Amino acid sequence: MSYRKLRKKMHHKEQHPDSENDMQKSIGTSLTENLNIIKQKTGNSPDIIIRHLPFGNASEVSTAIVYVDGLVDNPTINEFLVQTLENSVQEKPQEKDLFTFFSEKVVAVSNLETTQDWDFLFQSLLSGDTVIFLEGKNEVLIASTRGGERRQVEQTDSEISLRGSKEGFTETITTNITLVRRIIKNPNVWVEPMNLGTQTNTDISIMYINGIVNTDTVEEVRQRLRHVDLDSILDSGYIEQVIEDESSGLFPTVIHTERPDAVAANLLEGRIAIFVNGTPHILIVPAVMIQFFQTPEDYYVRFPISTLIRVLRVFMYLISLIGPAFYVAVTTFHQEMIPTDLLVIIASQTEAVPFPAIVEALIMEVTFEILREAGLRMPSKISSTISIVGALVIGQGAIQAGIVSPAMVIVVAITAIASLATPTYDIAISARLIRFAFMLGAAIAGFYGIILGLILLVVHLVSLRSFGVPYVSPLAPFKPNSIKDTIYRGPLWTFNKRPPSLHPENTVRQGKDQRPLPPIKRGMVRAEMKEGDKK
Structure with missing residues (x-):
């Protein structure tokens, strides 16, 4: 064993000194001692409910159930455990194995498990199961009674769609x-x-x-x-x-x-x-x-519409990535690319601004990021008001104060809107962070800095893997058969194979010739109808 693994093992023992002892210690036969152990391990918490129940008229058979209040389904416990125990046999059964008789003929819960291990008992107990103890037995019954308050299935707020399922996952x-x-x-x-x-x-x-x-x-x-x-x-x-x-x-x-x-x-x-x-x-x-x-x-929609929407999303992502950097590069190094009339307007606006374009961009980008984060953390009833009013007031105030130019406010606003068009938050926030690096590159070398940044970005993306699968597949390595489901979404009847980059065991996705059938001519339909009438 290496030193690192040995040190990790020793650290685990220090953090959990009694874990190994608990694993070796099994449940005893004394009902009183077992219940005392539960009280001791849980700190005698009030939500750990311990109920002593009679087993019919067999007074010499002592039983007890233990569960956590709030994690269990109370009707299940009352109807299928408590009542069945109270209405059970009137005398002690004659079977040799009382435990087997109890589990097969008395407890009315379908999912039952048995254990002699304390760790498994506590794990089940704290998951919402009910533990049943019998006097004189070093084994317990664990009944599945999980329940409690749960959030109902409803539509998700982060992935809203106009078409398709409206169900969203819950916390269970x-x-x-x-x-x-x-x-x-x-x-x-x-x-x-x-x-x-x-x-x-x-x-x-x-x-x-x-x-x-x-x-x-x-x-x-x-x-x-x-x-x-x-x-x-x-x-x-x-x-x-x-x-x-x-x-x-x-x-x-x-x-x-x-x-x-x-x-x-x-x-x-x-x-x-x-x-x-x-x-x-x-x-x-x-x-x-x-x-x-x-x-x-x-x-869920036809492939031309889906393709256009995907192209729009990628284009919006590029705007959110290099939009401000492009404006900084053009206004700082490449003014000849701007039409003369527009250049005159921009020059007149920036004449009274004491900062260069990169400082304007940084001020506005940081301000919009603060407004965006504040809108997320504020209560939902006032978050939209804070975002809209804050953006309008700060933007207009910055223009009137001569801190930034109106053109820069427009560029930053378009960039912020473009970042919201990206359907996944994780990929959108990456553009928000990398955007600052592109802005600095544009301020130093203009378009050359942006192009260098794009080259480094592509190299980084090509080097990434996700569980062994190339991150930018099927574009690199290039696989022509998989291009139909990238930015371009081909017709649904062309999806005959599963993505080869995943190396699935069954590659066949659907049958062949799933193309829509051509319409039948009216003459053919009338002829078939006449033949049917004759028959």
């Missing part, structure tokens, strides 16, 4: 898995559960379609998740940052979505979904860059 992992299974009714949709977080024990599940997904990719996802050793997993973003190929970059290499139809579509292409309990954001891997400019709605 079982509900989210069910939403996907309602779309893909296939037994090959496999779900593998696990728990991460040494303190939170967060429920995690990976979902994929067996027979379509590449098995090597599934194993890679398993290995990266098993390598996670964090004390808490409070959101899927925790996992995203420790399993992605490049965590220090500005471009996202893991997709997260709140739409069940988006998860289903990616599963059918051969990708893997990672569900995290407590968050509606589902992770999808592997990811390529072009996916961040696509929406599920693109496949």
